[in-house]
Amino acid sequence: MDTQAHPGADTEARMMTGAEIVITALQEQGVEVMFGYPGGAVLPIYDALYSTPEIRHILVRHEQGAGHAAEGYARSTGKAGVALVTSGPGATNMVTPIADAMMDSIPMVVITGQVPTHLIGTDAFQECDTVGITRCCAKHNYLVMDVKDLARTIHEAFLIATTGRPGPVVIDIPKDVQFATGRYIGKDGVTRRTYQPQTEPHPSLIEEAIAMMRKAKKPVFYTGGGVINSGPEASQALRDLQKATGFPVTSTLMGLGAFPASHEDWLGMLGMHGSYEANQAMHDCDLMICVGARFDDRVTGRIDAFSPNSKKIHIDIDPSSINKVISVELPIIADCGNALTALNTAWKGTRPEKPDLTDWRAQINAWRARKSFAYSGSDTEIKPQYAIERLHALTKDRDTYISTEVGQHQMWAAQHYHFEEPNRWMTSGGLGTMGYGLPAAVGIQAAHPDALVIDIAGEASVQMVLQELSTAVQHKLPIKIFVLNNEWMGMVRQWQELLHEERYSHSYSDSLPDFVKLAEAYGGLGLVCDDPKDLDSKIQEMIDYDGPVVFDCRVTKAENCLPMIPSGAAHNEMILSEITGDEIDETGRGLV
Amino acid sequence: MSSNQTDIPASAYDMSHIDEADERRTLAIIVDNEPGVLGRVVGLFSARGYNIESLTVAEVDRRRHRSRITVVTNGSPQMLEQIEAQLLRLVPVASVTDMTKSKRGVERELALIKVAGTGDKRVEALRIAEIFRARVIDTTNESFIFELTGASDKIDQFCALMRPLGLNEVSRTGVLSIKRGAEPG
Ligand SMILES: Cc1ncc(C[n+]2csc(CCOP(=O)(O)OP(=O)(O)O)c2C)c(N)n1
Ligand SMILES: [Mg+2]
Numbered sequence: 001m002d003t004q005a006h007p008g009a010d011t012e013a014r015m016m017t018g019a020e021i022v023i024t025a026l027q028e029q030g031v032e033v034m035f036g037y038p039g040g041a042v043l044p045i046y047d048a049l050y051s052t053p054e055i056r057h058i059l060v061r062h063e064q065g066a067g068h069a070a071e072g073y074a075r076s077t078g079k080a081g082v083a084l085v086t087s088g089p090g091a092t093n094m095v096t097p098i099a100d101a102m103m104d105s106i107p108m109v110v111i112t113g114q115v116p117t118h119l120i121g122t123d124a125f126q127e128c129d130t131v132g133i134t135r136c137c138a139k140h141n142y143l144v145m146d147v148k149d150l151a152r153t154i155h156e157a158f159l160i161a162t163t164g165r166p167g168p169v170v171i172d173i174p175k176d177v178q179f180a181t182g183r184y185i186g187k188d189g190v191t192r193r194t195y196q197p198q199t200e201p202h203p204s205l206i207e208e209a210i211a212m213m214r215k216a217k218k219p220v221f222y223t224g225g226g227v228i229n230s231g232p233e234a235s236q237a238l239r240d241l242q243k244a245t246g247f248p249v250t251s252t253l254m255g256l257g258a259f260p261a262s263h264e265d266w267l268g269m270l271g272m273h274g275s276y277e278a279n280q281a282m283h284d285c286d287l288m289i290c291v292g293a294r295f296d297d298r299v300t301g302r303i304d305a306f307s308p309n310s311k312k313i314h315i316d317i318d319p320s321s322i323n324k325v326i327s328v329e330l331p332i333i334a335d336c337g338n339a340l341t342a343l344n345t346a347w348k349g350t351r352p353e354k355p356d357l358t359d360w361r362a363q364i365n366a367w368r369a370r371k372s373f374a375y376s377g378s379d380t381e382i383k384p385q386y387a388i389e390r391l392h393a394l395t396k397d398r399d400t401y402i403s404t405e406v407g408q409h410q411m412w413a414a415q416h417y418h419f420e421e422p423n424r425w426m427t428s429g430g431l432g433t434m435g436y437g438l439p440a441a442v443g444i445q446a447a448h449p450d451a452l453v454i455d456i457a458g459e460a461s462v463q464m465v466l467q468e469l470s471t472a473v474q475h476k477l478p479i480k481i482f483v484l485n486n487e488w489m490g491m492v493r494q495w496q497e498l499l500h501e502e503r504y505s506h507s508y509s510d511s512l513p514d515f516v517k518l519a520e521a522y523g524g525l526g527l528v529c530d531d532p533k534d535l536d537s538k539i540q541e542m543i544d545y546d547g548p549v550v551f552d553c554r555v556t557k558a559e560n561c562l563p564m565i566p567s568g569a570a571h572n573e574m575i576l577s578e579i580t581g582d583e584i585d586e587t588g589r590g591l592v
Numbered sequence: 593m594s595s596n597q598t599d600i601p602a603s604a605y606d607m608s609h610i611d612e613a614d615e616r617r618t619l620a621i622i623v624d625n626e627p628g629v630l631g632r633v634v635g636l637f638s639a640r641g642y643n644i645e646s647l648t649v650a651e652v653d654r655r656r657h658r659s660r661i662t663v664v665t666n667g668s669p670q671m672l673e674q675i676e677a678q679l680l681r682l683v684p685v686a687s688v689t690d691m692t693k694s695k696r697g698v699e700r701e702l703a704l705i706k707v708a709g710t711g712d713k714r715v716e717a718l719r720i721a722e723i724f725r726a727r728v729i730d731t732t733n734e735s736f737i738f739e740l741t742g743a744s745d746k747i748d749q750f751c752a753l754m755r756p757l758g759l760n761e762v763s764r765t766g767v768l769s770i771k772r773g774a775e776p777g
Contacts, residue, residue: 131628136639140683143627160683194624194686320677323670 018147018178019044022111023052025154028187031055031082033073033446035066039086041113041126044178046084058446058475061467063090065439067097068465071106072440073447075426076401078231080107080161081443087113088126091172092133096433098168099137103430104254105229107166109157110138116176117145130172139167145174147182155190164197165318166229197317201334206342208330209289209313210350213343216287218310218360219247222270222299225254225429226292226316226336228422234337235259235422238291241344246354248364250278252293253414254429261418267364268373271299272565273411276372276574277364282307283571284363290314292336295325296430297591305570315339372563372576373415382532384409384484384555388416388456391482394539399451400424403440405461406432408490408561413456435464438481442468445477452480452543459485459552460509466518472548473523480542482551483515486559494560498579499589519550530554567591616645616666618691618699618769619676624684625651625659632682633661642667642675646701646744646766658686664767689777691769698772702765703747708735709758717757724750 016024022045026034033056038046049057060066063085070081081101085094091112101108115124131143140160142153150173157169213219221242227234235258242249242265249259250267259266268275270282279301282288288310293299300306303325312328314321315336322331332339375385402417403426404410410427419425426444428436437455445453455462462483472479492507516526525545529538529552542549563574568588575583623629630649637644645664652660665675672690679688691697705726707717710733721728721738724746730737735758740750744767751762771777 132631135628135632136635145627192683195683318681320674320681322677324674324677327670 014184019048021150023048034082035069036084041087063093065468068439069443072443076444084111091130100431101168107161108168110170114172114174117174134170141170143172147180151185155187199335201339205332210346218285219287220285221249223255223291224252224293227258230337237340256425257419257422260420277367279571280367285310288312294321301565302570392417401444401453403437403455405437405457406434407458409458409484411561434461439468441479454480457483460489469522480549515552524548528552614666619663620689621661622686625657648766696771699769702741704763705738706761707758713757
């Protein structure tokens with residue numbers, strides 16, 4: 001391996017077992033909480049953990065839960081999430097969270113046990129090719145064959161997981177390596193010559209960007225998860241730059257919270273279920289400043305009709321994001337926070353007055369007047385949008401964190417729960433993993449014991465990794481699972497209405513459990529509500545309960561999530577109020 | 593493909609075709625020589641739907657554990673830009689050089705070619721081998737094995753000429769490349 005390690009003054013080289021090296025390295029990396037599940041191939045590490053009360057280990061009920069919990073922990077703290085699982089099935093159960101963390105650029109270190117080195121390749125009990133299986137869905141991975149490589153490998157893994165474009169790193173450790181004795185090396189000086197992410201923007205590009213920004217008549221900031229990943233300073237720099245320029249801001253699903261939703265220049269989320277004003281502004285702008293976003297297909301709609309008349313600046317730490325989907329005039333490879341700070345300085349240094357955007361503002365306000373997130377209310381039924389609105393109203397003044405599952409409820413949460421700060425919104429964007437939200441809430445609550453942590457769920461998604469309710473009860477993590485129960489895989493039902501002439505093939509959530517009894521069976525509180533008049537008091541009851549709650553919120557069954565840009569359509573071809581079934585042409589039908 | 597009775601390709605992959613606008617490129621990829629590194633590079637090509645026309649790999653710097661992977665690929669200019677960027681995302685990849693674009697690249701391939709035949713064909717095979725400066729490295733009464741180095745199209749041409757003379761087996765290294773001039777890299 002090509003890592004240079006110089007034991008630092010306070011991290012003197014010491015001899016210890018591989019298992020102790022793992023725990024010592026985790027402690028040196030500042031790990032306070034980890035999520036895991038034991039098994040034969042990680043017992044030595046579990047043994048070392050037994051005498052390390054400084055690290056809080058949250059025992060999950062399924063390894064997928066450990067992975068998503070680590071993701072939730074990471075996303076809500078900005079630190080790496082850590083998971084520990086055994087070989088074979090333990091490792092394969094982790095594949096979904098690893099792929100999820102890769103897609104959403106979440107820093108995560110996964111430690112997997114492996115059969116002893118002399119058994120590798122013999123189809124030994126609980127052997128699987130973990131590095132082979134995770135090679136294409138992790139940022140990097142290692143099989144540590146020699147205890148002398150172990151400490152530096154772990155430090156290098158943290159370095160790679162948390163720097164550059166963050167992502168999951170897997171360390172596969174054979175059992176004999178855990179037992180072997182080796183030298184511990186501290187993290188100081190551990191680098192990797194072939195891994196040097198560029199974090200500082202080139203000054204001449206910043207100047208060019210400023211010149212383009214000065215000229216713009218119809219500018220828009222299009223920000224993404226990269227701003228969140230870059231830390232709270234990046235969100236602050238975005239706010240400062242917006243204040244100085246007055247440019248309107250939209251964000252991807254992953255970027256919500258970087259810019260305050262209560263701000264008058266906030267356009268709302270963009271993309272498939274984004275606001276009309278955000279998508280129109282993207283389509284009609286003359287300058288698009290993309291910060292830490294990646295022109296995902298959920299955002300761009302039809303590529304050849306994407307923002308036809310704009311010049312584009314793309315700030316991203318990952319050079320492969322540049323020109324991958326959309327060609328841009330000015331790519332800036334840098335950490336978002338650094339680039340935004342440099343833009344701030346340059347903007348203020350030259351001519352600090354705000355450009356006149358009166359016409360553009362008027363245009364945006366006209367689009368805004370369409371009220372694209374509006375829905376028809378009801379006195380008798382709980383509309384899902386209304387449920388999110390009330391949830392927001394009753395929790396916004398608290399220290400609240402929101403996670404979601406995947407489906408309509410996720411999009412309604414993004415539309416109607418308005419985020420003011422970064423790191424408050426945890427959702428599976430890139431992979432779209434049903435079952436993410438509940439274990440993510442477990443991880444968030446473990447990081448923020450006194451906060452109010454709510455998983456906005458669908459009745460179908462929540463059943464995917466439901467057993468983690470038991471984890472929440474065991475570890476006294478008072479998460480609230482707010483199920484928008486529409487008795488349908490609503491998003492699937494909506495697509496079948498849109499694309500398959502209302503042939504609802506296998507999308508009804510039949511034989512649902514009694515969620516109240518289910519909560520009670522696990523040792524939590526179950527609440528049910530089907531009347532809009534009771535909703536506030538029931539939500540309050542949920543908030544006030546000191547323990548895990550499952551809230552069965554019975555909402556309108558066949559509500560569609562609108563507005564919507566159908567697959568294969570352009571930004572300015574949104575469905576605003578009603579689905580008729582002929583919105584999608586033949587090409588669109590083939591898309592996802 | 594042996595069958596000409598039917599239009600069905602032997603493999604689904606035979607159905608793909610190279611686009612007119614595609615360009616061919618030779619990439620020199622310098623990597624840390626560690627277990628699995630070739631898997632990462634090759635896996636990236638297959639996962640993202642990039643083509644590999646030829647691939648060679650060997651350690652070139654024992655002391656620094658560096659290997660050189662030479663890939664011949666093709667694609668649209670945008671895809672080629674992505675291939676480079678995606679390769680550089682792999683942690684053990686130190687550098688990627690587009691040898692075709694650099695203009696200074698020279699390319700060579702080595703081939704071992706078995707030609708079996710007797711009489712006139714055998715004489716003719718030897719005569720062509722001389723013209724191509726191929727070396728005979730093994731001979732029996734009814735066969736030769738030729739060793740030939742050169743640009744890939746020279747080897748193609750040689751094989752084409754040998755086919756009617758009894759060519760029955762070919763082994764090729766794939767393309768190697770290096771830049772002209774005194775400077776490294
Ligand atoms: C693991 C996984 N399997 C399948 C899907 C496809 N899928 C997307 S949304 C959805 C339905 C979700 O239903 P529910 O959780 O009830 O949410 P709703 O849309 O009704 O709000 C399905 C099946 C997915 N995203 N993830
Ligand atoms: Mg549902």
